[in-house]
Amino acid sequence: MVTLVVVSAGLLGLAGLQSTLTREADASRHRGEATRLAQERIEAVRSFHQIASVSDPTADPPVAWSWSHFGWNDLPESRSDIIDYVDYANTQYTRTLKLGGEGTDTLRPLRVTVSWTDRAGQGQSVILSSVIAKMELAMTGGLGFTPPLGGATQIKMPKNRHLNIPFPAVDLGGNRSAYNDPAGGYSIIFSNESGSVVHQCRKEITSAGQINDTDCDEVTGYVVAGYVSRARTSIAWPSNVVVQNIGAPVNEIRTDVNCRIGSAINQNIEGTVIVDYRYYICVVPADEGESWSGWVRLAGMAGSNTLVCRYQYKSTAVTDGERNKQPYTDVELSLDNQNYRIVAADTCPSLPLVEHAAVATLEPHQNCRGSLQDSAIRVDCPAAPAPVGI
Numbered sequence: 001m002v003t004l005v006v007v008s009a010g011l012l013g014l015a016g017l018q019s020t021l022t023r024e025a026d027a028s029r030h031r032g033e034a035t036r037l038a039q040e041r042i043e044a045v046r047s048f049h050q051i052a053s054v055s056d057p058t059a060d061p062p063v064a065w066s067w068s069h070f071g072w073n074d075l076p077e078s079r080s081d082i083i084d085y086v087d088y089a090n091t092q093y094t095r096t097l098k099l100g101g102e103g104t105d106t107l108r109p110l111r112v113t114v115s116w117t118d119r120a121g122q123g124q125s126v127i128l129s130s131v132i133a134k135m136e137l138a139m140t141g142g143l144g145f146t147p148p149l150g151g152a153t154q155i156k157m158p159k160n161r162h163l164n165i166p167f168p169a170v171d172l173g174g175n176r177s178a179y180n181d182p183a184g185g186y187s188i189i190f191s192n193e194s195g196s197v198v199h200q201c202r203k204e205i206t207s208a209g210q211i212n213d214t215d216c217d218e219v220t221g222y223v224v225a226g227y228v229s230r231a232r233t234s235i236a237w238p239s240n241v242v243v244q245n246i247g248a249p250v251n252e253i254r255t256d257v258n259c260r261i262g263s264a265i266n267q268n269i270e271g272t273v274i275v276d277y278r279y280y281i282c283v284v285p286a287d288e289g290e291s292w293s294g295w296v297r298l299a300g301m302a303g304s305n306t307l308v309c310r311y312q313y314k315s316t317a318v319t320d321g322e323r324n325k326q327p328y329t330d331v332e333l334s335l336d337n338q339n340y341r342i343v344a345a346d347t348c349p350s351l352p353l354v355e356h357a358a359v360a361t362l363e364p365h366q367n368c369r370g371s372l373q374d375s376a377i378r379v380d381c382p383a384a385p386a387p388v389g390i
Contacts, residue, residue: 026119030091034114034126037083037095041112042130045097048072051134051316072134073103091116099132106134135317162195164334166225166281167267170206178205179223179281183262188223188283189216195334197221197283200258220288222331224296225281226324226338227264231349233276235342237261239300240384241280246293246327251379254294258283284331291330298340299384301368308366308381309348311339314359326365340365 044067053073056063065074080096093116101108110132115125158167161177169179169190176198179188189199189211201216228238241259245252264277286292298308313323321331324338341362343349346369348362368381 027124030116030118030124031126033085033091034093034116034124035128037093038112038114038126038128041095041097042110042128045075045099045110045132048075075099075103075108075132091118108132108134161192162190162334164195164223164336165190165192166223166336168265172205172208172211174208176208176211180204180206181260181262182265183260186260187216188281190223190334195222196288197223197334200283219283219285221283221285222292222334223281223283224328224335224338225279226336226340228261228278228280228298228340228342230276231341231343231345235306235344236301236304237278238298238342238384241282242297242299242382242384243282243284244295244297244379244382246295246329251295253382254284256285286332291332293327293329293331295327296338297366297380297382298342299382301342301366302381302383304342304368304381306342306344306368307346307348307364308368309341309343309362310365311337311341311360312363314361 048071049069051072053065053071054063054069055065055071055074065071076097076099078096078098080094083093083095085091085093093114095112095114098111098113099108100110108131109129111127111129113125113127115123118124159165159171159177161171165177166179169177169188171177171192172189175192177190177192178201179190181187185203187201187203187205188197189201189205190196191198197219199211199216200219201211203210203215205211205216224243230237238261241261243254243257243259245254259280259282261278261280264274264279266272266274282296284292301308310324310326312325315323319331319333321328321333321335324335328335341348348364351357351360351362366380
């Protein structure tokens with residue numbers, strides 16, 4: 001009799017334990033699934049395809065956005081959906097997102113709440129919070145670099161210096177880098193922190209100790225640099241690059257700007273020239289805190305019967321200057337990747353790859369397809385001046 005009582009008590013205890021284990025297992029499964037649903041919605045919000053809205057209610061038929069294709073400007077301030085898991089978890093979840101801030105903000109707080117009722121009839125919920133950044137897809141690779149305008153940051157810079165210093169420039173130590181002209185006899189010295197020009201030198205500079213008053217002149221300013229390519233080998237290269245005023249006197253070539261153009265060197269294979277490309281770099285003087293404005297022109301193209309096309313980048317996350325939108329106005333930083341393509345055609349071609357077309361367009365920049373007697377041709381396609389002496 002005693003044994004029966006003991007066994008009965010044990011079985012009752014096991015039954016209660018089993019019920020508790022089942023209830024806790026259900027609660028764990030429900031909470032895990034709720035967490036997954038919240039994370040899924042956060043990642044969906046982050047995966048916008050562009051900044052502009054993809055919806056167009058005026059179209060015929062109207063175009064609506066969906067979670068599989070939407071823009072930053074389509075994001076709702078709040079939205080709820082219901083997920084039924086009757087077969088799997090015998091539970092119905094309500095998922096609600098709340099997005100703070102405005103569409104014009106670069107950062108918006110996001111909160112996703114997933115709620116459900118458990119087996120005991122008690123309301124349960126999981127809340128996850130995050131921050132969503134407004135960024136063009138084309139600029140996501142820039143997360144590896146410091147923003148061009150500097151400022152305090154923990155993001156690592158390429159070569160531990162300002163992004164807009166030409167990549168081939170060598171580090172000299174002492175917060176300085178030097179770009180040495182491949183043709184020899186000329187060097188530009190940069191501040192690693194600001195990216196601004198601080199010296200021009202009449203010889204190659206490989207260490208900070210070589211910078212002296214005899215061979216180098218102090219200068220305050222910025223560089224404009226980039227690549228020039230051509231559609232076919234019969235097209236002549238420009239003989240130099242110039243900067244034209246947009247203010248008075250209009251279209252006058254600035255004689256204080258020093259530009260050099262030469263072979264484009266492969267940055268991955270030292271000493272290797274990139275076929276059918278040229279690299280140019282100009283030093284534009286500007287006092288500290290001041291800006292400059294103007295056009296960059298490929299010189300010596302008059303009579304070439306060509307059209308110079310400018311790569312203009314689509315991103316709105318950088319300045320118009322960095323986008324290569326010209327004429328430049330109020331530029332206060334060094335500019336790199338200001339690229340051009342020369343074609344023997346009446347119009348600029350479309351970029352060949354969809355990926356490239358999503359990043360930039362080719363815009364007409366200099367029409368050199370007319371008579372040398374045409375005043376507009378002479379303005380668009382100036383003669384090459386002699387290099388500025390330093």
